[in-house]
Amino acid sequence: MVGQSGVKRWVWVMLFLSPGLLGLLVFIVGPVIFSLGLTTFEWNLLTPPQFIGLQNYASLGQDPRFWAALEHTALYTVLYVPAVMAVAFMLALLLNQPLRGRAFFRMAFYVPVVSSWVAVSMMWRWIFNPQYGLMNFLLGLLGIQGPAWLFDPATALYAVVIASVWKDSGFSTVLFLAGLQGIPHEYQEAAQIDGANAFQRLRYITLPLITPTAFFVLITTLIGAFQVFDQMYLMPVEYAQRGTTVLVQLIVNNAFRYQRMGYAATLSWVLFAVIFAITVVQLRLQKRWVYYEL
Amino acid sequence: MPVRSKYQLGRLLLSGLQYTVLILMTLVMLIPFAWMFSTSLKTGEYILRTDFIPNPASLDSYRRLFEIMPMGRMVLNSVFITVVGTVGQILFAAMSAYAFARMKWRGRNTVFTLYLATMMIPYQVVVIPQFIMVSKLGWVNSYPALIAPSLFSAFATFLLRQAFLTIPNELEEAAVMDGANHLTIFWRVMLPLVKPVLATLTVFTFMSIWNAYLWPLFVARKQEFMTLPLGLATLQGSNESLTEWNLVMAGAVVTVLPILVIYLFAQEWFVQGAVISGIKG
Numbered sequence: 001m002v003g004q005s006g007v008k009r010w011v012w013v014m015l016f017l018s019p020g021l022l023g024l025l026v027f028i029v030g031p032v033i034f035s036l037g038l039t040t041f042e043w044n045l046l047t048p049p050q051f052i053g054l055q056n057y058a059s060l061g062q063d064p065r066f067w068a069a070l071e072h073t074a075l076y077t078v079l080y081v082p083a084v085m086a087v088a089f090m091l092a093l094l095l096n097q098p099l100r101g102r103a104f105f106r107m108a109f110y111v112p113v114v115s116s117w118v119a120v121s122m123m124w125r126w127i128f129n130p131q132y133g134l135m136n137f138l139l140g141l142l143g144i145q146g147p148a149w150l151f152d153p154a155t156a157l158y159a160v161v162i163a164s165v166w167k168d169s170g171f172s173t174v175l176f177l178a179g180l181q182g183i184p185h186e187y188q189e190a191a192q193i194d195g196a197n198a199f200q201r202l203r204y205i206t207l208p209l210i211t212p213t214a215f216f217v218l219i220t221t222l223i224g225a226f227q228v229f230d231q232m233y234l235m236p237v238e239y240a241q242r243g244t245t246v247l248v249q250l251i252v253n254n255a256f257r258y259q260r261m262g263y264a265a266t267l268s269w270v271l272f273a274v275i276f277a278i279t280v281v282q283l284r285l286q287k288r289w290v291y292y293e294l
Numbered sequence: 295m296p297v298r299s300k301y302q303l304g305r306l307l308l309s310g311l312q313y314t315v316l317i318l319m320t321l322v323m324l325i326p327f328a329w330m331f332s333t334s335l336k337t338g339e340y341i342l343r344t345d346f347i348p349n350p351a352s353l354d355s356y357r358r359l360f361e362i363m364p365m366g367r368m369v370l371n372s373v374f375i376t377v378v379g380t381v382g383q384i385l386f387a388a389m390s391a392y393a394f395a396r397m398k399w400r401g402r403n404t405v406f407t408l409y410l411a412t413m414m415i416p417y418q419v420v421v422i423p424q425f426i427m428v429s430k431l432g433w434v435n436s437y438p439a440l441i442a443p444s445l446f447s448a449f450a451t452f453l454l455r456q457a458f459l460t461i462p463n464e465l466e467e468a469a470v471m472d473g474a475n476h477l478t479i480f481w482r483v484m485l486p487l488v489k490p491v492l493a494t495l496t497v498f499t500f501m502s503i504w505n506a507y508l509w510p511l512f513v514a515r516k517q518e519f520m521t522l523p524l525g526l527a528t529l530q531g532s533n534e535s536l537t538e539w540n541l542v543m544a545g546a547v548v549t550v551l552p553i554l555v556i557y558l559f560a561q562e563w564f565v566q567g568a569v570i571s572g573i574k575g
Contacts, residue, residue, distance in 0.1 A: 012476045013399045020390030021405070023446025028412045031423035038423065045429065091319060094312050101316075107561060108320040111327065114557045114564065116505035118523035119546035122530060123330045126539055132342040134329060166322070174568040198308075227416060230507045234527060248418055252508070255422050268419040275416060 039266040044259035056266040066267070068242075069250040070274075072157060076232075076246060077225040079161045084221050085214065087169040092176030093206075106177070109170035117167070117230035124163040125150060125235055153243025156236035160244060164231055168224075172217045179213030180206070208291040215290045219282055226275050247271050327550070334544040341540050355540040356548075362541075364517055365548070368525040372504060372552075375437065375521060379444035379503045384495055387450035392480050394451070395458035396466065406455075409448045417508075425512045439513040440521070444503050450495055453570065457488040490566070497560045498567040504553055522549045 039056050043049035060066050091109060095102050112120065127134045128149035136146030149159040183206065191201050229248040236244045245253075247267065255264035333341065334355055335348040359365055393399075394406050424443055433439035461484065469479050485492065510524045517525065526545040530537055557564055 009397075009399070013393055013397050016389045016393040016397065016476065016480070017405075019386040020393075020446065020451055023386060024409065024412065024448065026427075027424060027443050027446045028415065028420055028448065029408070031420035031427070032412070032415055034423040034426075035419050045426065090315075094316055097309075097312055099309065099312060099316070105316050105320055106565070107558075108323050110561075110564065111554065111557070112323055113568075114501055114553050115327075115550045116507070116523045116553070118505075118507055118527050119330075119549040120326075122526065122542050122546045123326050125530070126333065126543070127326060127329070134326075166326075170323070171568055174565055178569045223416075227418065234507075234530075251418055251422070252511075255425065256512075261422060261426065265419075265422050268416070268422060272416050272419055276414070 035265045035268065038262050039269055041262040043261040045261060046259070049262070052262070056263050059263065060266065060270065065245065065250060066270075069245050069247045072244055073226055073228070073246045076157060076161060076164075076228055077222065079158070080164055080225050080228075081218065081221050083161065083165045084169050084172055085217060087165060088172035088217065089176050089210075089214070091169065091173040092180055093202075095173070095177055096180045106174070109173055111170070112167040113170040115167070118234060120163070120167055121231050121234035124159070124166075124231075128159050128163075128235075150236045151240055153240045155243075156240035157244045160231050160235050163235065164228070167231075168221075172221065175217055176210065176213055179210050182213075183209045211290045212292060215282075215286050219279060222278055222282070223275055226271065226278070247274075330543045330546050330550075334540055334547050336540050341538075355538075355544040359541055359544045359548070363525055363529070365525070365545075367518055368520055368522050369548070371440075371519065372522040375440050375444075376500055376503045379441050380496060380499045382441070382445040383447050383450055383499055384454075384492065386445055387447055387495075388454050388485065388492075389480070390451045391454035391458055392476075392484060394455045396479070396484070397476070409451055413448045413452065421508065421512070424509075428513055434513050435516045435519045436513075437519070440510060440519065443509060444499075444506075447499070449571075450499065453491060453495060454488065457491040458484055461487050490563075491570070493560070493563045494567040494570055497556065497563045498571065500556065501553060501564075 040051060040053055041049040042052050042056075095106055128136075130136055130146065130148045130151060133149075135149065139146040147155045150156050187205050187209070188201055191205055196204070227248055228246050229252070232244050232246050233249055233252070241249075248271070251264050251267045251271070254260045254267060329346070332346055332348050335351040335353070336343075337350065337352045337354055340348065340350075390409075394402060394409075428434060428439045428442075431439075433442075465483055465487070466479055469483050474482070505523060506521070507523050507527070510521045511527075514520045514524055517528075520528070522545075526542070526549050529542050529545050
């Protein structure tokens, strides 16, 4: 490190640190404090804010929209997380085999990941269209009468889960693949010499050694699932959104449509609390199934 | 080569199965894009048909897209906001990271812990105060509003600090011997040494700003300030039967194509980015 003393050193430190630090204070720390304070106010941005104590938190309990949003978010998470993990792990196992064209396949699975949710949502709205969409056309070939998908509150959420798994699996595939490639070859070879078949090697070597990666993928997909927004907001038609409104959408609606800034801020803290609680529980549970090599 | 043993036959069947699954999955991943492109070329009564090959094919929907919306402006908006946001975010993050990794100062660990702590706060918590701030400043429908929040990233700072920490002291000492100051060391020694991390971060930041929807939705209400994704979203009316699908798909192609081209050129960095962001925990 460059040795300097006193004032000159501080000038250098501030020169390098201040743009970032200013950004942190203005865009993160300030807003966090402000947002926490905002939860005790009612404010539509036009008239002066009104202090209402903890009433916003009390309103949560009686707000059927909140409970519905919580339910939809939870349902989305429960369907999406295991599906992404299963698809991604399967794809990663395949890509870890000595097959031709691995680079091409890996590239293909990642194309949806880099595409914007807006474009992808438009595409899936088209695919899920009950009259002339590709999905029901294909189901029709199998003799199945497809549902109304994004037009029906009962099925819209499932359609969004399908599209989300399609879009996001490639990301976790890369993470799993990195994890698989981190497992030393010697282990597999030693087991093979000892007469272990492919299934036994998967069960007793690959699976235990991939658990740290799986744990990480689980935590990040869980957090991402609770923050789901773009696709839920863009895909189901307005009527069907009765069956799909998630927490972030409720935050946006309250801030935007109903001009309830305080309530929107309260909802965002509830979201934070839920994510935090789930992460803490997962960190506790990891001892039971995550295997760390010493 | 003839299959001799039961073992070899099993291998052959297994790899056949593996290829089948991989090819099927590739089709599942890519066909929607092919269909999106094909629909964007269709016209008239053919729009609603499930035929794959557009016949007749026409670029008419692209031309109309530029007619009914200020598409040129939206493309420029997206490019401008993404480039300024990406360069700004990485430059500021790198500067802070340098202060954390290569300078000694009192309170360094405390401030760094603050950076780490903010990484746990979900974006949704800060987005409302950010929006209130921007609207009170009268910045709604302006470039500063669209760009400013993307200039800061605790994650980018964290990642670059890790990268700077791996650089041996000797290189820095040699530069000091030659009379270099912090600015020279930062620009000439440190940044070139972390190029792979910079490249990875660039593609990821670029992608997330280019594809962003929530923040532009808050602050860009007028068409002149809309980014491509936002403009595209307005194309789809609430009445599905009146939606001109060839137009919407043409808009989707215009939105996705630039990032796909970047992806094809910078694949390696995208993959590294996924892995690096996987390590952040």
